[in-house]
Amino acid sequence: MDKLRCMEVFLAVVDRGTLSAAAASLGLSPSMVSTHLSNLESDLGVRLLNRTTRSLSLTDEGVTYHVHCQQILDQISGVEAELAGKGGTPRGRLRLDIPSTIAQHLIMPLLPEFRRRYPAIHLDFSDSEQILETVENQYDVMIRLGLLRDSGMIARPLGHSALLTVASPHYLAQRGIPLTPDDLHGHECINYLIERTGRLLPWSFQHGGQPIELQTLGGLSISQGNTRIEAALNGLGIVQGMAFHLKGSLASGHLQQVLPDWVSMAPTLEVLYPRGRRESRKVHAFVDFLIEHYPAAQEMIAPARSQ
Known part of the structure; x- marks a missing residue:
């Protein structure tokens, strides 16, 4: 059993909410995702997920394992990114949570340029509408409206509107x-x-x-x-x-x-990222790119759509 692969599958299922969505994100079949989960639970000797035909939820053991599993994979990713960074090229998967209005008008028009600069960074977007007060731990970079006090995150201001x-x-x-x-x-x-x-x-x-x-x-x-x-x-x-x-x-x-x-x-837009384990070159590449285009204390103007 490939333990790391099983851990990745477990995190994908929790993040995506369904086996089919996790399978699509990983390029696997739903049956293969189910097999990885069953193998992981069998190896650990505990049930991680309560599964019904309509929903998935973490067991108490699953909650504990999810936290440590995320930390382990983040540490591995951080080491890989650091080693890759020694060659000067940020790379790897970057998980983003950006409200859809901001993503559509301010971020998407810039992505062709970002992709040209950093082709080895894979962007995984969640475009929730949680623009205020909420921070989710599974993301590498988030954008929120106004400063989130005591969030434990590094917050850097973008422009204003x-x-x-x-x-x-x-x-x-x-x-x-x-x-x-x-x-x-x-x-x-x-x-x-x-x-x-x-x-x-x-x-x-x-x-x-x-x-x-x-x-x-x-x-x-x-x-x-x-x-x-x-x-x-x-x-x-x-x-x-x-x-x-x-x-x-x-x-x-x-x-x-x-x-x-x-x-x-409107309150200033803040780009946030976790301290410590995810302060990688890929995170700083994306954050610095945003600040380059939307510097603090300047009005944010939506770029023209890229052709």
């Missing part, structure tokens, strides 16, 4: 244009739902140097950034979003800015 309030011309023609944030109480507001907590993110404004937060009501609360903007494009209400996300829709006239004198800045 204005937070704009917009709606479709059709909606505004029907419901009127709000002139102050208080006017929003008489409008349909498309709220940002923080899925992990069920909270609604307050709306943020600034006027005369004074920050203002407002909790609005409306018939829609959505966690996914692109879906919130799509709702506004369909005339369902007023929404707040970052300028780089809204630029195209504003330029085309499909969305119209309101409350232009009350614009605030």
Whole structure:
């Protein structure tokens, strides 16, 4: 039995959530993934996963093994990366967790250049919408909005973006244009739902140097950034979003800015990575590349799509 391969399969199943998804990511058949898991459990003498036809969950022993298994493979990967780095070429698998809105507008247009520079780095993307407060240990690099205190992570600031309030011309023609944030109480507001907590993110404004937060009501609360903007494009209400996300829709006239004198800045985007075992050349290559294109204290502008 190849113990390291079985450990890799186990981690992939936990990360992906299903045998079939793990199999696809590893280039194996689902039956082979199941065999690796069974061999590992037999060798350890414990059950690592509770398996039903619909779900997988870690046993108590599985939770313990997962932590140590991840550390062992990370240490091996780190040594390999260090040895490879002595030849000057960052290489290996880099696990990224980047909210889909940011990935689509700010990261994907840069990837052709990154891939040309670092062809030996394999990027494994998770494009969750956990833009606030959450850090998952299985990733090498994450992007989050605002500083995560006491996260145990190294955090480096990227640029910033204005937070704009917009709606479709059709909606505004029907419901009127709000002139102050208080006017929003008489409008349909498309709220940002923080899925992990069920909270609604307050709306943020600034006027005369004074920050203002407002909790609005409306018939829609959505966690996914692109879906919130799509709702506004369909005339369902007023929404707040970052300028780089809204630029195209504003330029085309499909969305119209309101409350232009009350614009605030969104929290700074932070790129985060774990201390110690994953501070490898591939991590620093990706982080430094992002900072090169989105330096701190400068406005973030979405690049044109690569042809």
